[in-house]
Every structure is written in structure tokens, then in C-alpha cells.
Amino acid sequence: MTDLSPASTSAQPVRGEVPRDVLVRWLNEYLNVGALPDPSMNGLQIEGTDMIRRVAASVDTSARSLQEAADSGADILLVHHGLFWGEALPITGPHRLRVRTALMADLNLYAAHIPLDAHPEVGNNAMMARALTLQNTEPFGDWQGHKIGLAGELPFVQSLQDFADRVQKLTGEICLVHGGGIPHVHRLGIVSGSGAGAVAEAAAMGLDTLLTGEPEHKYFHDSFEYGVNVVYAGHYETEVFGVRALAARLEDEFGLPWQFLHLPTGL
The missing domain is CATH 3.40.1390.30 (NIF3 (NGG1p interacting factor 3)-like)
Structure with a gap:
């Protein structure tokens, strides 16, 4: 039986690639995403490709951060501020654009809000x-x-x-x-x-x-x-520190190369 605990490096058969579901399980456990009350939907918010070979990280989710992640060749975008905050939103306007950008690129979106603070x-x-x-x-x-x-x-x-x-x-x-x-x-x-x-x-x-x-x-x-x-x-x-450190931790754990997308808001 494969050990998928955060301390394990045996979860992936080859360093430099990992199945999405294995990575998401590892992140959920490592970040203990269910332990704190949070309006954010922490965890995998959009499902994309089933194999992760490259990671992008950004503070915020926007059409631009999703597109830049896709353009960088990333298979998953780690963010602090995700798309979903505990209430139903119609898939229209800018929200539709963001969701569509991720789906068209087959890009996974993973959010960690309070757990990453x-x-x-x-x-x-x-x-x-x-x-x-x-x-x-x-x-x-x-x-x-x-x-x-x-x-x-x-x-x-x-x-x-x-x-x-x-x-x-x-x-x-x-x-x-x-x-x-x-x-x-x-x-x-x-x-x-x-x-x-x-x-x-x-x-x-x-x-x-x-x-x-x-x-x-x-x-x-x-x-x-x-x-x-x-x-x-x-x-x-x-709030740039957490997503960068988390992406670096994934590189240590799974050998996944990563890139930080610096998109400051001035706020």
C-alpha cells in the first residue's frame, strides 16, 4: 500500500511528475485544510490534467494569472486567493472568463487561504x-x-x-x-x-x-x-511568502519545477 503522508517521498513513481490526485491529497494533508474555519473553498477548485509536471504559484486568481500559468507550461496553479468563497456564483462575465481560461488550458487550480496564513x-x-x-x-x-x-x-x-x-x-x-x-x-x-x-x-x-x-x-x-x-x-x-514556500516545498518533495507569477495589486 502506497504511503501518501506528507512526510513520504514514495507517493510518486518518478521524481519530476506526480498524479494530480496524489498531489492534491498530499497538499490537503500537509496544509490540514479542514482544520480552520474559512469562507474560501480550500483545496482543488478546478480539475485539470491528471499528471503534474510543473507548478505555478500566484497570490490571486485572475484571468491573467491563469493564462500566465498556462503559458508557462504549468499543470497546476497554487493560489492564496481562489475563485470560490462559500457562495454560488453564476458562470458569467469575468468569473466565466477565469473558469474558461483554466478549463481551456486543462489547468488545475488549488487554493489555500487561511491554512496558508x-x-x-x-x-x-x-x-x-x-x-x-x-x-x-x-x-x-x-x-x-x-x-x-x-x-x-x-x-x-x-x-x-x-x-x-x-x-x-x-x-x-x-x-x-x-x-x-x-x-x-x-x-x-x-x-x-x-x-x-x-x-x-x-x-x-x-x-x-x-x-x-x-x-x-x-x-x-x-x-x-x-x-x-x-x-x-x-x-x-x-501574502507572497506562503505560495512561494509551498511551491518550493513541492519541488523538494516531488522534484516539480515551479515559477512564481508576480502580479502585484498595490493593495
Whole structure:
């Protein structure tokens, strides 16, 4: 009986190719896709060719990302933001174009939303924490009763401006900084994407700074009233890390070459 567990490399008969169903099962188990509440339909959203030899990865699903994946020769596109979010949609307009693009190319589409934010190895937050050398990490960032982010300590105290510059070098985008707290960064919380609502939790944990993606108007005053700095580094830019790391993990596991499709939104 073939072992299809995430730790196994015996699931594929030849390195460099793997049956789609084997790969999807491995991804579902590795990402533990059913463990967290999520409006996204995590997992295989569109079925394409039955053998995977090349992988593309992108943050978002769009007609452009699907077409570029197909043009690159990929058999599967891994995304953070998929096409289906828990409600029925008519196959019309842009939604039809996206579905048609995938079907015409016989391209598989696999989405991992909250599971890829929260994953301890290849998750967006885990990868950012590692890149920023965060130490003494602990769970942070409540999502419907589950912690999907990380909090910890930087190895040395930095000024808020120096920290924002460091994040800018990491993401390639200029950060928006709300300096509501002390003028330096030591104890940091990270929630990728839409984490602006985590300021109160950061304050309760004694964190001086929150790193997240995009601002929300209703949380604007929280930084200043709770006394917590917030560094907004972009929803897109804080969520490139997971799909890239996951694609690289597939290369390690199955020998599948991969390509990241960088299609920034500016948000």
C-alpha cells in the first residue's frame, strides 16, 4: 500500500511528475485544510490534467494569472486567493472568463487561504517571522477562535523607521506606518493580509508593534488609542511568502519545477 503522508517521498513513481490526485491529497494533508474555519473553498477548485509536471504559484486568481500559468507550461496553479468563497456564483462575465481560461488550458487550480496564513512551516506569517528573525514566538492573531499569526521578539531593538525600512526591503513596497506607540520596535505581532483588527490583541499581549497588510478605516484610531505601532506592508506583499514556500516545498518533495507569477495589486 502506497504511503501518501506528507512526510513520504514514495507517493510518486518518478521524481519530476506526480498524479494530480496524489498531489492534491498530499497538499490537503500537509496544509490540514479542514482544520480552520474559512469562507474560501480550500483545496482543488478546478480539475485539470491528471499528471503534474510543473507548478505555478500566484497570490490571486485572475484571468491573467491563469493564462500566465498556462503559458508557462504549468499543470497546476497554487493560489492564496481562489475563485470560490462559500457562495454560488453564476458562470458569467469575468468569473466565466477565469473558469474558461483554466478549463481551456486543462489547468488545475488549488487554493489555500487561511491554512496558508497559519501553517507553521510555509505559512505567510511563519515565513515573515523567519525572515525578520523573530524569537520566542507564540500564537497570535485571532481568527474565529484560532490563532493564525505569530508574536515574538526581535533579536535587537530597532527604531520604528528602521524597522519599516527593513520590512520595505523584504517586500519591495513602501510601508504605511501609524506610530501610535513607543518610537521603537522590540515585541512584534504579525498577521498577514487583513490583520488591522489585531491591534487590541497586540496591546493585551504587551506588543509594541503590529505588522500586517492593509489598513481598514474602522481601525484607524486603534493604533493611537491602544498605544501600538502598526506597520502596513500591503495585503498582496505580505501574502507572497506562503505560495512561494509551498511551491518550493513541492519541488523538494516531488522534484516539480515551479515559477512564481508576480502580479502585484498595490493593495
